[in-house]
Amino acid sequence: MRRAESLEAAAIRDLENRTLASLDGELAKLVYLASTRDYNTGKYRHEGMARTFTSQAAEEALRRCHERAFRAVAAFSLADLTKEIETYARATGNDFEKVLEAWRLLESYSILIPAGCGVTAKHTFISNVMLALTAQRVAAQHQQDPCVPSAPQLL
Amino acid sequence: MPGRVMKPRMPSLGFADGWGCVETMIGLLPFLGVAAALLIMLVVAARRSRGNPIRDEPARLPERALMDQILSQGDEAFIKSLRSAELHRLFVRERRRLALEWLNEMLQEARRLMASHGQAARQSPDLSLWAELRVASEYALFLGVYGTVFGLVWLFGPFRMRGMLGAVGSLAGVFEVLGNRITSSAGAAEHSAAAI
Numbered sequence: 130m131r132r133a134e135s136l137e138a139a140a141i142r143d144l145e146n147r148t149l150a151s152l153d154g155e156l157a158k159l160v161y162l163a164s165t166r167d168y169n170t171g172k173y174r175h176e177g178m179a180r181t182f183t184s185q186a187a188e189e190a191l192r193r194c195h196e197r198a199f200r201a202v203a204a205f206s207l208a209d210l211t212k213e214i215e216t217y218a219r220a221t222g223n224d225f226e227k228v229l230e231a232w233r234l235l236e237s238y239s240i241l242i243p244a245g246c247g248v249t250a251k252h253t254f255i256s257n258v259m260l261a262l263t264a265q266r267v268a269a270q271h272q273q274d275p276c277v278p279s280a281p282q283l284l
Numbered sequence: 285m286p287g288r289v290m291k292p293r294m295p296s297l298g299f300a301d302g303w304g305c306v307e308t309m310i311g312l313l314p315f316l317g318v319a320a321a322l323l324i325m326l327v328v329a330a331r332r333s334r335g336n337p338i339r340d341e342p343a344r345l346p347e348r349a350l351m352d353q354i355l356s357q358g359d360e361a362f363i364k365s366l367r368s369a370e371l372h373r374l375f376v377r378e379r380r381r382l383a384l385e386w387l388n389e390m391l392q393e394a395r396r397l398m399a400s401h402g403q404a405a406r407q408s409p410d411l412s413l414w415a416e417l418r419v420a421s422e423y424a425l426f427l428g429v430y431g432t433v434f435g436l437v438w439l440f441g442p443f444r445m446r447g448m449l450g451a452v453g454s455l456a457g458v459f460e461v462l463g464n465r466i467t468s469s470a471g472a473a474e475h476s477a478a479a480i
Contacts, residue, residue, distance in 0.1 A: 204349075207359040249346050249386045253354060256378045260363075260371075267368045 133186065140182040140190035149194065155201045156217040162195040163241045171244055196243045203254045210261040211268070233262050346389045354382045355446050376441055383442035387434050394430075398423055 152158050165173050173191035174184075182190070205213060218228040232238060238258045242251050353359075363375045401419060405411055433448045 204353070206356065206362065208362040211362075247344075247346060247350075247389070249382065249389050250350055252385060253350060253382050256382060260375060260378060263371060263374065264363065264366055267366045267371050271366070 133183075136182050136186040137189045137193075140178055140186045141193060143181070144178065144190050144194055149198075153220050154213055154216045155198060155205075156213045157220060159195070159198040159202050159241050160217070162191060162198050163243075165191050166195070168240070192243070196245075199241065199243050199246070199254075202241075203250065203257075205257075207257060207261055207264065210257055211265050214258070214261055215265060229262060229265065232258075345393050346386050351383070351386050354379055354386060355442055360443060376443070379443070380437065380441050383437050383445075384434065387430065387437070391430055394423070394426055 148161070149158050152161055165175055167174055173188045173195070175187050175191060178187035178190065181187075202210070202213070214229070214232075215225075218225050218232075221228055236255075236259075239255055242254060246254075360375070363372055398419075405416060433445065436448060437445050
């Protein structure tokens, strides 16, 4: 029991110090951690970590770090979340506008939520990301044409 | 008598002869069957309710911090700073929906806790009428405040009702205490049952 816990703690440290430390921003960490989860089974997989530790310790470490990253992003204010989304979209290396458009159309951010999250917490996260994406577009339109006072088309 | 046709007898409630008694018993069989089935269902339900792990279900009220985030003045100021009436309308609509959802989650949990409490009270050997009345009055107060706040948030939106939503949050604290009391009393009951 104690060995399993220490393996899990070591796996978390390894994940934080090596993989997550190289990612820019909390949102990038959240996207990475959510991507290690199998959509069909809901289990987390990481071959390298499973070899170094055990598959059970790796799964538990990924699950805990995913929950932690989600709590961090979910606690952002709308202004901070808007900045974080911009930082992430630029860091992907793809066309900035296309990344944001894909997020708006596909609502891919809904798969970032870990299992066991409360219903209202889940819906608050989805609503906040949607509002942040819309706010980013409004702000961009203001920058393009500062004379336009308000009411650009939303969504 | 030759040629006499034996007519089938109608069921009779009289016990004039042996055949009548058997007929009556046959007529009662469906009722006896239903009664036996009901008895079995009652026994199964009683065993199930005795075996329910109340201790394993602590209070899971929605977090107060989540409501603070939904009502955040900083978020409202940020949206206003973008000077878009449409975005502001969307923001208020979303936050109203989330505030109502938070309230609904709170109600569901309060109902679950009351059901667990009722179950625990029925099994408790030292039931206190005074304590039960107090819990019932707390629940009635919660439902009253909840209904008022829900209606006001629905009508006027969450931002004008910040203070009242705080009142619901405080009442939720009462239910958290109740939930903990239920779980600890269930644990104590199991302990004493094990000791016996």
